[in-house]
Structures are given as structure tokens and as C-alpha cells.
């Protein structure tokens with residue numbers, strides 16, 4: 008009999024639990040939860056839908072059955088998603104390697120140099136392929152990258168026009184996402200066939216988007232259109248296929264201001280829609296207005312080059328409703344994979360892959376022409392449109408019988424996209440689907456450029472940096488990946504006690520099915536009959552998550568918490584408007600809220616009004632009531648986080664939600680802190696109308712170094728129809744299946760899509776499915792209680808050294824605690840930064856810094872850490888406090904002590920004379936314990952301001968490191 012998974016997931020064992028409860032003065036876990044969670048909000052309804060917990064083996068067997076209900080046919084569908092070969096060395100050493108997938112967003116650059124370098128490779132590769140100056144470190148997908156391109160154009164354009172032009176030949180999903188987002192912001196979209204429109208006939212606009220090559224496959228020179236957009240004072244956004252860009256003239260060379268797209272076909276499986284890294288690159292001059300994260304080069308305190316996230320003040324955390332975008336979690340792991348695909352193949356390898364694709368497309372053209380078929384366009388890279396009046400469905404059906412999927416464009420056109428994995432035999436099968444048997448008489452040459460017109464053939468170089476020329480052998484590649492991973496601190500080294508981030512275990516069994524082809528190789532627009540297994544899994548998750556949170560409907564489409572917020576607020580907006588309440592546009596948000604909340608509200612077309620928080624961190628009820636009165640009929644919504652971002656169960660939450668409902672508003676509860684609530688209280692029961700959940704927190708999807716994420720949006724029945732739908736969804740009823748009856752679900756989601764793919768990042772849903780399935784309802788509840796126990800234990804042990812800033816009425820915190828370091832600074836001069844960096848010397852990732860309050864550390868230990876690791880952290884924090892006291896006592900000078908000099912690299916303690924007031928040993932081995940397990944940071948403290956002043960966002964020359 009194998010051990011229950013709950014005991015594998017929860018790090019605190021029975022003995023430890025007893026000891027911790029005794030220290031806190033509670034009889035049992037239930038007793039501490041009774042004291043911590045206000046009685047008024049406690050969940051009354053027993054959970055019914057989640058089955059009794061499965062063992063790891065049983066869960067895998069059930070996943071296997073679900074996988075067997077999917078059918079993977081060879082996809083020639085294209086439309087933004089292509090077959091690709093993930094290099095095995097990248098799959099094993101990145102995607103399946105916890106050193107990469109369990110890392111957090113690189114906000115602490117000293118312990119993130121490996122993934123920062125990988126992301127810089129990504130930025131360099133993308134910007135050079137796009138022919139533009141700067142690329143960011145990933146977007147959530149192509150369609151949302153297009154939206155961000157439009158918003159950037161609006162910010163940067165001086166045109167008074169409110170019109171954004173959209174080429175008729177953009178992908179259908181892009182158009183659908185763009186339309187929804189533009190509508191919310193009052194932007195007019197004008198769709199035109201740009202390739203066939205005379206440039207001087209273009210209307211006034213602040214920008215335009217075109218697909219290059221088009222969704223139809225058509226390859227044309229858009230420089231005339233781009234010039235015309237510029238003449239109107241607008242910016243040109245080009246959604247470009249990265250593989251095509253190895254052979255065709257880059258958007259930058261054609262005059263584009265912004266290039267966007269996906270890097271999926273650079274080694275990242277289609278995965279039934281995602282996750283994949285979108286990209287966004289800009290011409291010089293626009294970099295300070297870009298959305299998303301940007302990696303840059305700075306220097307450390309020894310003057311050595313060091314990577315860091317640059318221009319962070321642009322980020323939503325700082326700028327709130329002034330943020331350039333609401334994107335927080337992005338797609339780091341997938342960006343790393345795409346970058347490493349580029350590193351492994353190099354420019355020549357990429358060009359060869361593209362040439363093969365182009366030549367195969369040419370071969371397909373010749374076969375189709377010979378068979379008498381009519382092609383829509385002459386020039387293309389990989390996609391051929393075939394005119395088949397009235398026969399499209401028949402051709403698609405015949406292709407499917409031969410194991411091939413094609414794209415049906417209405418009743419009269421079929422599109423075929425060739426990719427890296429396509430074989431000549433498949434081309435023959437595809438042609439046969441048109442009713443013509445082929446005999447394989449055509450030869451083809453791998454190294455031509457297919458049907459790319461001479462005038463559009465690329466002549467400029469790209470990816471010239473040595474990193475793209477060095478790692479051709481698998482040995483070299485494996486070692487490069489290992490070298491980078493070794494520079495980073497991820498969960499496979501130790502605890503990452505980041506408040507608000509829930510860095511819990513991402514169990515191996517949960518991860519197992521992600522790479523099974525039945526989940527990873529599905530095209531997001533594959534036909535309904537091919538995706539039954541995934542839809543059943545999706546319906547399970549929708550049903551379970553709805554019940555666990557007290558809502559009626561769930562959409563798994565949003566690709567991160569921020570997108571769930573946006574979808575939820577758009578649902579509120581849709582609801583108000585459906586009732587004729589167009590005037591309800593004010594969104595109340597507490598001052599302590601996460602920055603994405605305000606940014607999302609702005610993007611949903613709402614006006615943000617800030618509510619004060621009390622000294623204890625609760626929503627200030629008096630201020631709330633005053634603001635409700637002040638905004639009267641304009642009130643659309645209140646957005647709160649529960650437990651609050653201060654890590655406290657607010658007792659008045661029901662009064663807060665009631666006050667908003669009484670005034671005709673809707674309540675959005677940010678579910679990022681669900682790990683403190685699951686099994687004990689439900690958002691739907693405490694007055695929430697809609698919430699997003701972060702599956703990459705509570706439901707074990709790994710953070711991947713800053714993404715992927717999944718941010719489902721859950722809502723009450725009255726909002727369900729406004730949840731995001733999708734024009735290409737296999738099923739529009741939700742859940743897709745009622746998992747008890749097996750019947751098609753009942754609720755239609757009719758809101759505009761917020762992601763390119765109908766079910767968002769579907770290929771990582773097995774992770775959360777497996778977690779819920781193996782924990783069962785009781786296990787999830789247990790996880791919550793243990794997370795709360797761990798946070799309270801840490802708070803108790805550290806309280807006398809660092810004041811715990813907030814607690815509930817009974818002195819208890821929820822699943823995290825905010826340590827106030829401001830008194831320490833006053834007394835000793837030691838800053839929160841010094842403590843965070845010194846923790847690195849002690850072998851820890853710092854807790855969340857200065858959120859939600861400047862000068863604090865927010866610690867969230869989670870249920871997965873065992874007592875030994877909690878104690879190690881506590882000891883380190885206490886030792887650091889003593890070090891700070893030594894500074895205050897004058898034993899160490901303020902300007903030269905182990906805190907201000909932290910972190911210490913190996914080189915810093917061996918090079919030259921040691922002239923500090925503390926020993927080398929204390930510098931690098933401050934803690935007792937296993938010295939062989941030491942984490943050595945690769946750089947000293949990184950100079951943040953220098954990097955912002957001297958913007959370098961591409962790979963620096965090797966000499967810079969000499």
C-alpha cells in the first residue's frame with residue numbers, strides 16, 4: 008500500500024505538527040483554524056464532486072485513460088500553432104527539470120542569473136529576427152501580444168484618431184481577442200484587406216496590425232501600408248512568424264514599429280493551446296513604454312556584468328492604474344525553451360528548418376497544381392490556401408480519415424500549413440484528401456526558399472552572438488543548461504518563502520502527463536472528436552473549482568491571474584451593460600491591492616477609485632461606505648483580496664461585500680490567497696460574485712521562473728454567460744461535460760475571449776487535475792490548515808526579532824506573515840534589501856520584499872516545507888537580526904559589514920587581501936549545517952539604478968565578462 012499523496016505533499020509530519028501546535032498553544036489543527044478563520048465565513052456545505060483521493064499510481068492510470076480518449080492526428084491546421092520538435096536535451100534539461108520549472112520570477116537577480124541569461128538569449132533572438140531594437144522577455148500568447156501592441160501604439164502615437172486598422176488576413180483568434188479588448192476601451196477597429204488596399208486609401212488611424220505572412224499564407228510586402236500608417240501618425244504592428252523571419256525580410260526592415268507573435272514553433276509543443284511564449288519587440292525609442300518584463304544588463308558591486316529585470320518601475324506593482332499593462336506572470340519557462348531551441352540550432356540550423364518547410368510547401372503546391380486544384384495565393388512561406396468551392400468540409404473529412412487535420416476556411420477554402428515535423432508521405436496523404444492519388448514523382452530540394460519572392464528574401468544577419476554558435480553538440484548543450492541552472496536558486500535547493508506567491512511542491516506525478524503526446528501534441532483547434540479526453544479533464548476541473556470556491560461556473564481560459572482579473576471584470580461590465588447600467592464604471596480597490604488589480608480594471612474600461620485600509624490592514628469600512636455614497640450609480644465593482652494582501656482573515660468581509668451589493672455593485676475577490684481558504688471558506692459564500700484563482704499558486708502549477716500560469720475565472724450564475732467564450736471552441740457549453748452524467752454541460756460562455764486558445768494553457772491542466780485528484784477534498788483542506796500552521800509558527804518564532812505587522816483579532820495570521828523591518832532600519836541602518844541579500848549567504852531565497860508595505864518582508868512558508876526547513880529559515884532570520892544588532896552596537900561599521908556587503912560570491916572571499924571587519928568564513932558560511940550544500944551566488948549585489956540608466960537588453964559581447 009503506497010503512502011497517501013497528502014503525506015508526500017504536506018511537509019509537516021505528525022510529530023512536527025504536535026510540536027508546532029504546542030508552541031502556538033492549540034490542541035489541534037481544527038482548533039487553530041477555528042481560531043483563525045472567522046466563524047461567520049466558515050463553509051457549511053459539504054463538498055460532493057471531488058472523488059476520494061487517488062494514489063499517485065491511480066491518478067496516473069486515470070490520466071492515461073483520459074489521454075487515451077484524445078486522438079492525435081497530424082496537424083496541418085497551422086493558424087498560429089505548428090508541429091515542432093522539442094530537442095530532447097531541452098525537454099529533459101529544461102521542461103522536465105525542477106531547477107528550471109520550480110524557480111520564481113527573477114526579482115532577486117543575484118540568485119537568478121541563469122534564467123536571466125536564458126531570457127536575454129530569448130530577447131536577443133527575437134529582436135534580431137524581428138529586425139527591431141528591443142524585445143521583452145515574453146508575452147502570454149500571440150493574440151494578447153497583438154492587443155498589447157495595439158495599446159502600445161495608442162500610448163506612443165500622436166494621432167488623435169481612435170481607429171486601429173486590422174488586416175482581414177489576421178488569425179481568427181487574434182481578431183476575436185482584439186475585438187473584445189478594443190470594445191472595452193472604446194477603440195474602433197476597422198478591418199480591411201490591407202494587401203489589396205491602396206496605401207493612400209487607408210483611413211486615419213493611430214495604428215494598424217497585419218499578419219506576416221497572412222493567415223491565408225499569403226506573403227506580401229507591407230512596407231507601403233506601413234508608410235501610409237506612419238503618414239497618419241500611427242504605429243505599425245506586425246504579427247510575424249519567427250520561423251519565416253529566418254528567410255523573409257524582417258518587420259523592422261520593412262519599417263514596422265512593433266513586432267509581435269508566438270515562439271511556439273521554436274520547440275514548444277502545441278499542447279492543445281499552450282502554454283507558449285508570445286513575443287513583443289519594438290523599435291528604438293519605444294522600449295520604455297513596453298509591456299511585460301524586460302531583462303537588462305547591469306553590474307554588480309564588484310563592477311562585473313550582471314543581469315537583472317530592468318525598468319521595473321514600469322511594472323504594474325509600482326504603477327498600478329498607471330501601469331503600461333496588467334501582465335505579471337508571463338511565460339518564462341516556455342521562453343527559455345524557445346531560446347534554447349535557438350541556441351541549439353543556431354541561425355544556420357533555424358534557416359535549414361525554415362528552408363525545409365518552405366520547400367515542402369512548394370512541393371505541396373506543385374502536387375496540388377498538378378492535380379488541378381486552384382490555389383488562392385502565389386507567394387507563401389508554409390501555408391497554402393486551396394479554393395474548393397463547396398468542398399471544404401468534404402476535403403477536411405477525407406484528410407481526417409487519413410490521419411491529417413487541415414484548416415477549413417468557410418465552405419469554399421482549405422488551408423494547409425507545413426511544419427518542421429511534416430513528412431512527404433503526409434503531403435501525399437493531404438493531396439489525396441482532395442481526391443487525387445499521388446505517386447510520389449516529385450523531387451524536392453531541402454535548401455531552396457520555396458515561394459518566397461526575391462524582393463522579400465532576407466539578406467540581413469541575425470543571432471550573431473557566440474551563444475548561438477557554440478552549443479551544437481548535445482554534450483555542450485546539456486552542460487550549458489546545467490551551468491545556467493546551477494546559478495539559480497529554485498525549490499529544488501530549498502524553501503522559497505515568497506508571500507503572495509505560494510511556492511509549494513510541484514510534485515513529479517503531477518508533472519508527468521504534461522509531456523504525454525495525447526496532451527502535448529493536440530492542436531487547439533482540433534475537432535471535437537479528437538479532444539474528448541482533454542474536455543473531460545477540463546470539465547472535471549471546472550466542476551471541482553466551482554464547488555471548491557462556491558461559484559457556479561468556471562472558465563479555464565485566462566493564461567495568468569491578471570487575465571483572470573480582466574475576464575472577471577469584463578464579465579461584471581457585460582452584466583451591468585446587459586441591464587442597461589452602462590454608467591456603472593467605477594471600480595473600488597483598496598490601497599493595499601496587488602498592482603494587477605488596478606491595471607486590469609483600467610483595461611476593462613473602468614475607473615479606479617482607491618479605498619483606504621486601516622492600520623491593521625483591513626478595508627476601511629467607513630471609507631468604503633463614503634466612496635459608495637460618493638459614486639452612487641456609477642459603482643461597478645469592488646475588488647478585494649481574501650485573505651487580504653496583508654495575510655489576514657478580515658472579520659468584516661461580509662459587511663464589506665454586503666455594502667457593495669446593497670449599492671448595486673458587484674464584488675470581485677482576488678483568489679491569489681486561496682491557499683489560506685480552500686476547504687474552510689468559499690468566495691461565493693462570503694459575497695464574491697467573481698474571482699480568479701492562480702492555479703500556479705494553490706493548485707501546484709510550477710512558477711517556471713515567471714510563468715506559465717493559469718488564472719481561471721470563477722463566477723456566480725448571473726455572470727456565467729459573460730465569461731470568456733471563444734469562436735473556435737470545440738464546445739461552448741460549460742462544463743464541456745457534466746462529469747457525473749457524461750452529458751454536455753449547460754452554461755454558455757459568451758464573453759469575448761481573453762486568450763488565443765479556447766482553454767488557455769490546456770497542456771498544463773493535468774498538473775492541477777492530478778493535485779486535486781490525489782488530495783481529495785479532505786487533503787486540500789489539510790493543506791490549508793498546515794499552510795496556516797506553518798505561517799503562524801514562523802510568525803511566533805520570529806516575532807520577538809521582527810515585529811509581525813498584521814494579525815487577525817485573535818493574534819493569528821493566515822497563510823503568510825508580514826515582518827516589519829522598518830524598526831530594524833531605524834535602530835541599525837540595516838535595510839530590507841540587506842536582509843534579503845544576506846539570506847542568500849544563508850542559502851535562502853528572500854521572502855517577498857516591500858509588498859504590500861514598503862520596508863517589510865512577507866513570508867509564506869506553505870504546507871510543503873518540513874519543520875527542519877522552517878527551522879533553518881527561522882535560525883537564519885534570527886542570526887541576521889543578531890548581525891544587525893552588531894552593526895547597531897558598533898561592532899561592525901555601518902558601511903562595511905556582512906549585511907551591506909551581501910551576497911558574497913566565492914571570488915569575493917578569495918581574491919586579494921581580506922580587509923573587512925568580519926571573517927571570510929562568516930561571509931560565506933554564516934550558518935551551521937552542511938557546508939557541502941552551500942549555494943554560491945554567481946554575482947554580488949546588482950546595481951539596479953545603473954541598469955536602468957544604461958539600457959542593454961540584448962546579449963552583451965563576451966569581452967564584457969572578461
Ligand SMILES: Cc1ncc(COP(=O)(O)O)c(C=O)c1O
Pocket residue numbers: 334335336507508567568569570601603604648652677679680701716718
Ligand atoms: C494578490 C495577487 N493578485 C493578482 C496576481 C496576479 O497574478 P498573475 O501573476 O498570475 O498574473 C498576483 C500575483 O502574484 C497576486 O499576488
